[in-house]
Amino acid sequence: MTDLNVYQDDSVTLPKADHVQLIEDLFHQFLLAQKATLSPQIVDIATKEDTAQMRDATIPKADGMPMDQVISDMVKIMSHRVAMEHPKFFGLIPSPINENSYLGNIITTMFNVGTGSWYQGSGPSTVEDTLIKWMAEQAGLPSSAGGVFVSGGTMANLTAVVTARDAMLQFDQRPKAVIYASKETHVSVTKGLTVAGFLRSQIHRVESDSDFRIDPQSLRRQIAIDRKNGLVPFLIAGSCGFTNTGGIDDLNALADIAQEENLWLHVDGAYGASVVLSKDHKGCADGLGRANSLSWDPHKWLFQIYDCGLVLVRDKRHLVQSFNTEASYIRDAEEVNTDTVNFWNRGIEMSRSARGLKLWFTLQRVGLEKMGEMIDHGIYLAEFAEQTFRELENWEILSTASLGMFNFRYIPPMENLDPSLDVEKCCDDINAAISRLAVERNIAAPMTTRLRKALNLRMCTISPELSREQLFEVIQSIDLIAKEVEASFLKEHVFKL
Amino acid sequence: MTDLNVYQDDSVTLPKADHVQLIEDLFHQFLLAQKATLSPQIVDIATKEDTAQMRDATIPKADGMPMDQVISDMVKIMSHRVAMEHPKFFGLIPSPINENSYLGNIITTMFNVGTGSWYQGSGPSTVEDTLIKWMAEQAGLPSSAGGVFVSGGTMANLTAVVTARDAMLQFDQRPKAVIYASKETHVSVTKGLTVAGFLRSQIHRVESDSDFRIDPQSLRRQIAIDRKNGLVPFLIAGSCGFTNTGGIDDLNALADIAQEENLWLHVDGAYGASVVLSKDHKGCADGLGRANSLSWDPHKWLFQIYDCGLVLVRDKRHLVQSFNTEASYIRDAEEVNTDTVNFWNRGIEMSRSARGLKLWFTLQRVGLEKMGEMIDHGIYLAEFAEQTFRELENWEILSTASLGMFNFRYIPPMENLDPSLDVEKCCDDINAAISRLAVERNIAAPMTTRLRKALNLRMCTISPELSREQLFEVIQSIDLIAKEVEASFLKEHVFKL
Incomplete structure (x- = not known):
């Protein structure tokens, strides 16, 4: 066995100064020049020929390629995209990105901290935990709330429905459980529910009013019918920001029903929850703080790059109940009263980068106002x-x-x-x-x-x-x-x- | 309503040249100098005082702060970490990072492509899809295989067990379903199973041999007993790379049993699957290609930064069956025969950054040899x-x-x-x-x-x-x-x- 001369071989470890220069030029161009110069099209979809070329270029070769070629190939590949941050991209939910998010993510990249556990990343874990508590407070949730940064709305909704399932249902009740949603409820809620073990048929679609909001009377009626039929209603999925129209369910009405009927209210605010940080429109989300769980994506309307989603739960102990990954339950139940936080006990992922730090960076730099x-x-x-x-x-x-x-x-x-x-x-x-x-x-x-x-x-x-x-x-x-x-x-x- | 003078206000959008200079200096320091100069400690855990200070610094203020202060705060926060890439960090599974992964991730950051759908990111989707097929081939899986990049082993294992559940079980069989694992099986497999709706008691622990590998005779015996008791065995969870010892289950023996008994064989190779890319030790993973699904984390042993995990499934149509998010099933079943790929139909996430591109960058630059x-x-x-x-x-x-x-x-x-x-x-x-x-x-x-x-x-x-x-x-x-x-x-x- 001979050692690799790793420090003398620039393809394996530290790149040469001129290679770093290439990346720095690109970086500079992006941050200071219009991003549009690298991707002039708002929508650039690869053609069949582009695709075939990229497939060829993907297969790894025995020998390494020159740095400038790899960079220029990658720029070409990445340019086949929708410029979701472009001011004139109005489709889907756009991602107008604040430049500070890029900078925060580049520093996150450089430190590469695992934030699953306190041991691996006590610095970013502390900041994420504090930021999460502050965001929960902005949303009107009580101080018992907690959460975890996830990749986006689908993961947030999945995390929430698993938490609701475990908090509300006995194991043998699951096959008879019923979830209430409307036609405007995002498809990712359905996805989360099927991953969590429910059938699509367990999601009962409630009628909407003229503004596409869940009709409270219909919801009440349907719950009564379902109970009469021996089913087990347990979850109402409301929305703060329909993907189709930007509308918001009457969250107070849903919270009233959830309270009366002892159901879990989850609000998918992946898009719209950010309105609680606005100056003039906070009131739009009235009732949001009465939810049992909430999805909220900073990469949608807090100007963050992918990925930056958040799930909040009214009582963080419910997260520990569902996602604790240690052998001993007692230690982790105790953890919620101390300074340390092991995020892998509050969500699904164990490996996780410090997604929340770019948001922290942006909020610090830009200020709330x-x-x-x-x-x-x-x-x-x-x-x-x-x-x-x-x-x-x-x-x-x-x-x-x-x-x-x-x-x-x-x-x-x-x-x-x-x-x-x-x-x-x-x-x-x-x-x-x-x-x-x-x-x-x-x-x-x-x-x-x-x-x-x-x-x-x-x-x-x-x-x-x-x-x-x-x-x-x-x-x-x-x-x-x-x-x-x-x-x-x-x-x-x-x-x- | 007055417009924001966004282009004249550097805190909101484009940073001033000297701010970019600050980031570039940091970046340069990281890439060319020893990373250790910024984080001299291999293990740096925040004290109670550090934690209190960081909590104070996290709460967003009304006004923005100067760029150099935010950067230096962030560097301080991120330095409270385990330097998982340090050559002398031998704990957990270390993350010795190839510099090319940093560079690839910085370019990924700059383009910020959503790779949930072909429409959003046809360039990176093509490359990820091709890379996934190539990696499946390296692992010995057939050409029917496909997969999706995820954040890590836990998400890979969750994706695999949901796929197995949907492929193998009728809905009413789920409560009687049995999963076989050993004491060495990673805790994330248990976590995936509970998220997917199973109870911990449905995971039967099989006896191990002197090398901690699942004992095939015990497994066969236990399956027979369970069937006799009216239970429904459906999944064997093998491991390629025990976290505790680096050992590998006898994958051929497990595959034989899976075949005879018509069970799904999932192999958690989050750590060890990378050995198939080695020059001298490919043989260690003999039998890996007989798995029905496989977890494989490039951020463990292919020198990538967080997050970069991969789940592979022997027949990619099973992924579409579990995770298709469109209303129409037919269109997406067809998709698997064309050039386009909507990754949100192959996995749980809809929002997802182009995690695989940094691996592509590294493989291109370094070469397979x-x-x-x-x-x-x-x-x-x-x-x-x-x-x-x-x-x-x-x-x-x-x-x-x-x-x-x-x-x-x-x-x-x-x-x-x-x-x-x-x-x-x-x-x-x-x-x-x-x-x-x-x-x-x-x-x-x-x-x-x-x-x-x-x-x-x-x-x-x-x-x-x-x-x-x-x-x-x-x-x-x-x-x-x-x-x-x-x-x-x-x-x-x-x-x-």
Whole structure:
């Protein structure tokens, strides 16, 4: 056996100065120049040829490749993406990133601390624990609350439903357990429930009101019926920030029912919970603090890079009850009264990087005052955009602006159309075409969704980097595209007079 | 409503050049200088005072703080950690990190691509998918295999057991289902099973042989008894790399039984699966390719930073069956035959960063040949250390070197001791003291574990940066500490003649 001459071989350990220079140049370009110069397209989806090329480039070779080639390959690969942080990406829930999050994550990368246990990472564990308690307080939860940073909403929802299952149900009750959700409840709640061992059929969908919120009367009725049928209601899944419309369930009404019926109230606030840090709109989330558990993703609306999700539980001992990974239960139950925290006893993961530190970095640097303004900014932008569309011709508003999001569609006059046409279908096609053209021309990326069967456009305008003037220009461009689509549609389909 | 002057306010968006300079300096220091200059201690656990200070510094303020202060606070916080990448940290499973992993993760950070769906990140999705297929092939799995990058072994084991549950059991069989594991099976397998809805009592512990491996005869007997009692055996959890000793279950024997009995064989190779990329020791993992599912953490033994875990499943359609998150099942079943991949249909998470790209970066840069040597290096080091201890006086080897790990303890002559003493207890105390002193003096961090009740020292020597000469010096220092502890012990406890 001979030793590797590791310190003399730059491919194995420390890179040469000029290699570091390459990375530093890239880093500098990203932080100081427009990120757009590296990824000019808002939406850049790999073609079949791109894909084949990347597959070839992925298979590891026997020998190492030069650093500059690997870097340039990686930049090319990563550029096939949706620039979720782009101020004009309005689809999904965008990720408008504060630069401080990049910096915080790079320092996190450099230290590479395992934050599963106190032993491995007592520094970041302390900060995450304190930050979690502070966030719980902002959400209105009591001082008994605790939680853990996870990768995102799906993991947060899974962690919460497992905790609820273990706190509320005897083992033999599980097959008869019932969960209440609405059509607007995020698909990840269903996913969490199936991972936790429930069937989809155990999720009962409650009727919604005209704002898509769970109807309290229907919920009460359904609970009564289910109990009568020998089922075991145990969990209500409310939402603070529907992905489709930005709407919020009546959280106080849900909390009242949960209290009366002795059910667990989980609120999926992955998107919307951040509103509690706003200056002018905290009230939107009224009732949030009455939840038994809460999902909240800083990588959605607290301007963090992936991954940065959070699950909070009203009484942190319930987390220990479900996720304690030590042999001895007593020691860990005690732990919650001391300064130390082993996060692997509060959540699913054992290996975990210090996801919360980039948020800490951002909050320290930016300050609460400005964070609040940045959140409010997005809410005002959506209201401004809704108003602007209302004043333009042929645009219909399907859901009014809520939490920086609204839904709308273009409906051209259809009196002279070929009567054999399905008007609803035409409308759908026209709006799909508007979205597609806006993306293709890199003007903006509003995406489509369906509300009450109608395909419509949806804008989530939460970027603090987007000015009202820029948004106004985007809306004018979208209106022009709509006219263009309309003209081309009429040319094809108008009833010949 | 007034717009935020975001581009003029450096705390909100783009940092000033001198702020970037601060980060770049830190980055440079990390990559080119010894990382030890920032974290001189191998083990640095926060004191009560440190903790109180950090808690104070965590609460967000109304106004932002200067960049240099936030950076220096963060460096201080992160320094309270175990330097898991330090060549002389031998505890847990160390994380000796290849520098290329840092660089790959910094580029990943800069692009911040969501890799849950093809739409969001077609570039990194393609590379991760191709890399996963290649890794499956290296492990001996067939071309039907697929998987997903996760945060670590616990998530990999959870993903695998949910997949096994859904593939093997009817819903009403779940309460009678039985899982087979041994005492050496990692605690995260238990955790995954309880999250997936099983009780701890459904995990039957099988007897082990003298090398701590599951005894095939006992397993066969237990399956027969369980079937006779109306239970439903469905899963065998084998291990490739026991955390305690580096041992490996007889994977071929387990695969034979799984095949005969129609059970699912999951192998937790979070630590040890990487041996299939070694040059000289691939054979250790014989039978690995017969598993139905496999956990494999590149952040353990492929020199990656957190987080970088992987779960592989023999037939990737089973993943889609359990984790598909779309409304329409057909579309996603079809997907597995095309170029596109939506990873949120292959695993639990929807939000997910491109964890696999830093591994891709490392493999491209280093090349397979050298990666193989780096893995072999750790295996040879442990063999060398075992041999060295064998040649020193009063040291006992409790488990021979396997996968870069071995167990040993110091047993001084005890003839003249006070006869009222518990010799075993004395031995435990002596070895605990040796470990404690080595850590306190920052000589090295061998940690303690128990094998057949005896407390012993355990070294995992997988750092490619550690030379044989350095290891020899460490062993000599540990031997000196042992003599010191022995002398102080004898002084107190020797029987007065």
